[in-house]
Amino acid sequence: MLKTVKIFAVILILTFSAVAQVPKTAPLSARLVDTLMNRIWVDDGTPPGIPRSWTYEQGVQLKAVEQVWYATGDPKYFNFIKSGMDFWLDKDGNLKYQADEYNIDHVTPGRALMTLYRVTNDEKYKRAIEQIRGQLKTHPRTKEGGFWHKKIYPFQMWLDGLYMGEPFYAEYSVVWNEDNWTDIANQFVWMENHARDPKTGLLYHAWDESKQQQWANKETGLSPHIWGRAMGWYAIALVDTLDYFPKNHPRRAELVGILNRLSEAITKYQDKKSGVWYDIIDLPTREKNYLESSASAMFV
Numbered sequence: 001m002l003k004t005v006k007i008f009a010v011i012l013i014l015t016f017s018a019v020a021q022v023p024k025t026a027p028l029s030a031r032l033v034d035t036l037m038n039r040i041w042v043d044d045g046t047p048p049g050i051p052r053s054w055t056y057e058q059g060v061q062l063k064a065v066e067q068v069w070y071a072t073g074d075p076k077y078f079n080f081i082k083s084g085m086d087f088w089l090d091k092d093g094n095l096k097y098q099a100d101e102y103n104i105d106h107v108t109p110g111r112a113l114m115t116l117y118r119v120t121n122d123e124k125y126k127r128a129i130e131q132i133r134g135q136l137k138t139h140p141r142t143k144e145g146g147f148w149h150k151k152i153y154p155f156q157m158w159l160d161g162l163y164m165g166e167p168f169y170a171e172y173s174v175v176w177n178e179d180n181w182t183d184i185a186n187q188f189v190w191m192e193n194h195a196r197d198p199k200t201g202l203l204y205h206a207w208d209e210s211k212q213q214q215w216a217n218k219e220t221g222l223s224p225h226i227w228g229r230a231m232g233w234y235a236i237a238l239v240d241t242l243d244y245f246p247k248n249h250p251r252r253a254e255l256v257g258i259l260n261r262l263s264e265a266i267t268k269y270q271d272k273k274s275g276v277w278y279d280i281i282d283l284p285t286r287e288k289n290y291l292e293s294s295a296s297a298m299f300v
Helices: 002-019 028-037 056-072 075-086 110-122 121-139 159-175 181-195 227-244 252-267 295-297
Strands: 156-158 206-208
Touching: 028 056, 028 075, 056 075, 056 110, 075 159, 110 121, 110 159, 110 252, 121 159, 156 159, 156 181, 159 181, 181 227, 181 252, 206 295, 227 252, 227 295
Parallel strands: none
Antiparallel strands: 156 206
16 A cells, blocks of 8 residues: 555656646647656556557657647657657667557557658668558458458457558658558548448448457447547548648548548537537437547547
C-alpha cells in the first residue's frame, strides 16, 4: 500500500510540475502536449514519456506532438518524438516489434519514423520504415484485397483499421514514389461497401468476411452496432490520407465522395443540445448510452 501511495505521489508531482512549466497563456494544444511529455511509466522502469509497448496510441500521440512542433518550432517537441522512437530501435535500426503478428495497429507509429527520416535523412529510420512497409506487403487480406485487422482476427475489416494503416501507406507512397494509390483507395471503398447502412448512411464498426464471428450478422457479416469512435477513426483516416493522395489521380474523387457521404450522415446524428455525439451514434435514447468525447473530437 505504501509503495502504491509513493508511486501515485510521484505521478502527481510530475503531472503538476509539467503543467506549471507551461504558461497558462500558452495554447491548449501546447499545454496538453507538455503534460503528455511529462508522463512517466513507473511500473516498468522506462524513462519519462517513453511508451511501454509498440501500439497505435503512441503513433497518435506523437502525431499530435509533431503538429505542435510545426506550430511552435520548439525543438523539444521534435526531440521527444526522436527519443520515443529511438527507444524501439537497435543500433542498426531494427525495430523491436513482431511484424509477423500482422496487427494493422502496429503500422501507426511508423508515421513518426517517417517524420524522423524526412528531417534527418538517417538510414536507420529508413530501415525501420521498411520493416513496417514489409508487413503491409505480406499482411493477410480478404478475398477482394482488404487488410485483415489482425492475424488473430481473421477475415475481418474494422473501420479503425483504415486509420491504422492507410495514412502511413499513403505517405510512404509519396516519399518513395510507389504507385499504391489504387490499393489505398480500394481499402476505403471496400470498407464503405460492406459497412455502410443504406438507411442512415452510417457505417457499422466491423465486417467479418467469413460471417463466423459470434458478433457477426450471419447474412451480412456486420457487427451489431454503429460505434462513434470507429467512425471517427475512419473519418480522420480519409482526411489524413487525402493529404498525400495525388490531386490528379482518378481514384481521389471516390475518397472525397466517401468523406462527403460520411460527413452528411454524422451531421444528422449530432446531439443538438450538447453539439457532440453518442457512443452508439444511432441509439441516443438507449439506456447506458452516453455522449462520447473522443468520437466527437475526431468528427470535429
